[in-house]
Amino acid sequence: MNFRDFMLLFAVCLVWGLNLVITRWVVADLGVPPIFFAATRFAGVALFLLAFLRPKPEDLRMLFLIAMFIGAVHFALLFLGLQNAEASAASITGQLGAPFSTLMSMAFLGETIGWRRGLGIMLSFAGVVLIAFDPGSFSISIGLVYITIAAFIGSIGGILMKRMAPIKALQLQAWVGLFSFAPLFITSGLLESGQIQSVMQGGWQLCLAWLFAVVGVSIFGHGAFYSLIKKYDISLLSPLTLMTPVWGVIFGIILLNEPITARLVLGSVISLSGVFVIAVRQNQRLPEASIVEKMSSGGS
Template sequence: MVLTDNMRGAALMTGAMFAFTVNDTFLKALSDQVPLFQTIFLRGIGVIACLTIMAALMRQLNFRQSRRDWFLIVIRGLAELAAAYFFLTALFNMPIAAASAILQALPLTVSLAGALFLGEALGWRRLVAILIGFVGVLLIVRPGGADFNFYSVYAVLSVACVTLRDLVVRRMNKSVPSLLVSLVAAICVTVGAGVACLFATWVPLQGLAMAQIGGATVFVVFGYIFSVAAMRVGDISFVAPFRYVSLLVALIIGFAVFGEVPRVLTLVGAGIVVATGLFTLFRERRLNLRRRTIPDRIR
């Protein structure tokens, strides 16, 4: 069987989502042993080392970027820091599947923000899909309900931060190396966590905790590698929907590792978010194909 570029890209994206979700699992398992910022800081040291080696080997340690691009790179790094804080705080205090389900709203928020702030086209079909998707998020969060978990708001704030991060990337020059951007983001997250550690109690690490931090570092690095590779292989419109694999993995791990059984409304809300997200990606793909064929017809 011959693998096409799209199939390779889908496999890489699936691997990336699996790796990122396993990383989340290690971090959640640490939540009752090691403080949040200490965990982020220790993991960050390993991530920075690995990304630096990768960037050097791929010749992407090019620091000669314009002031504008450096400004955007730093803003993206700060957005990454805020997203990491909000998401991991939510992850430490709510079911992993619920936190992951809220994060699946990203394609919807990025599309909406792109239309509002970057002037990108947004048809009525995708706008309706986005609004329905937000209803799905409300079913997961359930504000005001008896089962409402305030940390769900943290997960929503992490989506807002990641949306800002992705919008900033769209404004960068395409010549800016992707690994350089990831490395600067990792440095921002690690330095921010290190500063926060100065005002918190440092906990001595036991053998299991050290192994879990090591595992989180390895899997998040593989997540970076696979996600970068996935974006370079195959059509993005074909590969991007495989991001939703992370929700399936989170559901399985949440039940198998933490004994978490999602509520029916959470599953319904997650289904709505995924369905509307897939529709949004499908419409974007069709519009991109239409834009490509129109010039050909004119010629």
């Protein structure tokens, strides 16, 4: 990989890592209802990418199902998780999309794995359990449970993508945004309150956070990553994208004053080691998994 493309990937991972921290700040510190924020984000994606809705994909029913799994349902759970968990821990837990995608490929697509990927899967989950479980109080972080379920839901979207004709990244983003925002607004109206008040109180800072999520993450981040996928083998790119959770931890500590604990450090090393092992050995049955994982862990 040439230096220019590496710096582009570096910038993408930085944006993705910062995104989780900003989202955590919006839904936890600013008090914006998480499902409502997800809805406004997808509405923005659909609006900004309106031109990419054409040409219309052939199988809109399948695309709608995919949008629910990697869009509406996934992000509702992810943002609920970020409301209840620190961004640094969420950055690591979000990487469970990689082992989940491998397990789903084994179950539904006949993917076979060797002992190395098997060990990687076990390490990935063991590290997250170490981060999420507090032995002092015998409790587990409900926020990280939400994020784990979100990672699993996103991996189902990857399996569904296997049944669909290939689609460009920004066109996929446009349709996911279009299909996702209305169900999320309806769900927010039923389950949440104070949406308008939170927007008024958030002011220009909330507007900047929303613009960063839509333009910085969904359009620049995923568009740039897809351009790199077309130039380089995914087995090279996937390990390098582990810069994303590292940035998430760094920004969480610096910007949100999140504590550095032994459990966080040890769990991160264990989990990311497992994810690295999985990343360097490409999913043969579901090469699209890496695209879905980055859309659903880095943000959409």
